[in-house]
Amino acid sequence: MTRVLVVEDDPQLVRALVLNLQARKYGVDAAPDGATALRLAAARRPDMVVLDLGLPDMDGVDVIKELRGWTRLPILVLSARRASDEKVAALDAGADDYITKPFSMDELMARLRAAVRRTETAPLAPETVLVVTDDFSIDLLAKKATRAGHDIRLTPTEWHLLEILVTSPGRLITQKHLLQEVWGVSHSNKTNYLRVYMAQLRRKLETDPSHPRCLITEPGMGYRFEG
Template sequence: MTRVLVVEDDPQLVRALVLNLQARHYGVDAAPDGATALRLAAARQPDVVLLDLGLPDMDGVDVIKGLRGWSRVPILVLSARQGSDEKVAALDAGADDYVTKPFSMNELLARLRAAVRRTGDTPAAGPAATLVETEDFTLDLLAKRAVRDGKDVRLTPTEWHLLEILVTSPGRLITQKHLLNEVWGVSQSSKTNYLRVYMAQLRRKLEKDPSHPRYLITEPGMGYRFEG
């Protein structure tokens, strides 16, 4: 049974989440504050955490940092905050995804299933999984070879670096700051125009319809994700 830890101080929302999750045969624990959440996470070892950022005793970002000190459990942020900076801070701290309140229960459950599925796929894929195949192109990360429509696609070293970060964390939102730090260095962490240019180049080379990308998805103001 997949076990979910719900960290939320709104009793009505907690009740709705618990009922919906239990109806789908998830095991559920609930914590009304950050301290309880960290204690329960250590004791119950959940498979996924649903985390509100606005907790009564500490900021949700601090809970993320506390969990990331010892666990790689998927963390889905439930956020009523409208500013992208706060969401980015949560993602940079180690959250895997976010859902903005008010949200559709179906969307939340789909995101939760995807997070659990990615975790389950990790051991099978392992560090040696170097082939990424989609309906439109194939990437051999070891050979640094991209093939589309049976033909090699030439990618620059920078394009490869950027692409590798995205495709090795499929479905996960990677923040602009993280991508810029990894590819161009900390001194260039504000140069978001670099990302726009290189992502446009990658879409032109790999996507069938670059103006409506299927694989290289933009989350405005926050970052990018690869949907395989």
């Protein structure tokens, strides 16, 4: 059973989320604040987290940073904050997806299913397990990235996006294909997602993110990986 940790201080919303998740055969734990969330995450080891940013004891972005210190489990932000800089701050901290309130329960469940799918690892052919460039190395089997001898922490969504690109070196992967593979068919026009996540990957992996040598943009078409 997939277990979800809901971090939200609105009792009515928590009840609605718990009922809907349980009806779909998810296991659910709920936390009304950040401190409780961190304790439950360590004790219960959920498969994913649904997190409000406006918590009574600490900012949700700080909760994301704490979680990312020891786990790569998917984190779906559910927040009333609509400003793009706040969304980017949550994504930069390690969130995998962001839904603004009010929201459709069907959309939330679709995002949850997509997040769970992204964490399922498929066997890789031996020739695609290790990718080495002048700037960084990727061990796809161990899900480990290194740059200049240091480990680089990537979120599950970043990993999924990177895997698609590096396992097809030199091939142009369209925006639509990447969006459908990583976020699902309903997000095939959300090109801003790609811009945000590709910028994050370049910042973490490329020596000069503003002039990338490996993660290349083909304007209006898509992206390709050059080893």
